[in-house]
Amino acid sequence: VRRGLFVTGTGTGVGKTVVCAALMRLWRGHSTQRLRYWKPIQTGIEGDDDTRTVRGLSGCGADAVLEEGIRLPRPLSPHLAARLAGRVVDLDQLTRIANRQSTSSRWIVEGAGGVLVPLNDTELMIDLIGLLRLPVLVVARSTLGTINYTLLTVEALRRRSIRIAGVVMVGPRNRENRLAIEHYGGVEVLAELPRLQPLTAASLRRWTSKEHVLLNRMRPWFQANS
Ligand SMILES: Nc1ncnc2c1ncn2[C@@H]1O[C@H](COP(=O)(O)OP(=O)(O)OP(=O)(O)O)[C@@H](O)[C@H]1O
Ligand SMILES: [Mg+2]
Numbered sequence: 001v002r003r004g005l006f007v008t009g010t011g012t013g014v015g016k017t018v019v020c021a022a023l024m025r026l027w028r029g030h031s032t033q034r035l036r037y038w039k040p041i042q043t044g045i046e047g048d049d050d051t052r053t054v055r056g057l058s059g060c061g062a063d064a065v066l067e068e069g070i071r072l073p074r075p076l077s078p079h080l081a082a083r084l085a086g087r088v089v090d091l092d093q094l095t096r097i098a099n100r101q102s103t104s105s106r107w108i109v110e111g112a113g114g115v116l117v118p119l120n121d122t123e124l125m126i127d128l129i130g131l132l133r134l135p136v137l138v139v140a141r142s143t144l145g146t147i148n149y150t151l152l153t154v155e156a157l158r159r160r161s162i163r164i165a166g167v168v169m170v171g172p173r174n175r176e177n178r179l180a181i182e183h184y185g186g187v188e189v190l191a192e193l194p195r196l197q198p199l200t201a202a203s204l205r206r207w208t209s210k211e212h213v214l215l216n217r218m219r220p221w222f223q224a225n226s
Pocket of ligand 1: 050170
């Protein structure tokens with residue numbers, strides 16, 4: 001896992017998985033390298049399986065996802081889900097999985113929750129992001145409250161010198177929020193994904209087919225010789 005993006009969010013349920021599926025769909029056919037999705041830590045596995053959702057929404061094959069990782073029952077923060085399962089989230093285990101992968105693939109790695117979600121007694125999601133050394137895409141809501149959450153996320157990432165590829169906003173278009181995030185955060189909003197009704201592989205495909213801007217802006221993170 002050398003090249004690609006780590007997709008984080010301003011919190012849980014903001015639309016990271018849907019954005020990952022959109023990226024998988026968008027980049028298929030445009031990248032000369034194999035594009036793969038990885039969810040290193042999945043909690044609430046009995047009800048939530050982001051890997052399966054990405055496969056369904058993007059229509060990608062089984063070989064386009066990496067199934068390995070830490071899988072925990074109960075839809076809770078990883079530190080707590082692990083503790084209740086009598087386990088400990090071990091970042092060495094995850095970096096070993098990452099290092100075993102072919103270096104030529106391009107990766108879309110999805111976090112769990114936001115950047116300061118605890119993984120164990122001493123480490124947070126942002127520590128895993130730092131270890132994987134991928135630039136970060138921040139998924140944010142478009143609605144009221146998002147400026148604060150997004151700027152906090154950006155500040156935490158900058159403090160650790162983690163590169164920020166940009167922000168994707170999910171929800172009804174909000175020009176003022178977009179401008180505020182760009183101005184105060186010093187980041188680029190790469191795309192605005194509306195609430196798709198219904199959300200299906202077909203509706204997501206229709207949206208990605210029009211997103212030439214996103215495609216072009218993401219080129220540096222995915223293409224072969226850059
Ligand atoms: N653009 C969208 N259009 C319609 N529904 C959406 C959209 N984005 C997200 N949703 C819905 O909102 C819910 C949360 O989205 P999603 O699962 O992508 O969040 P997440 O950030 O990946 O959450 P987690 O932290 O659990 O991984 C899901 O039910 C999803 O179907
Ligand atoms: Mg998700």
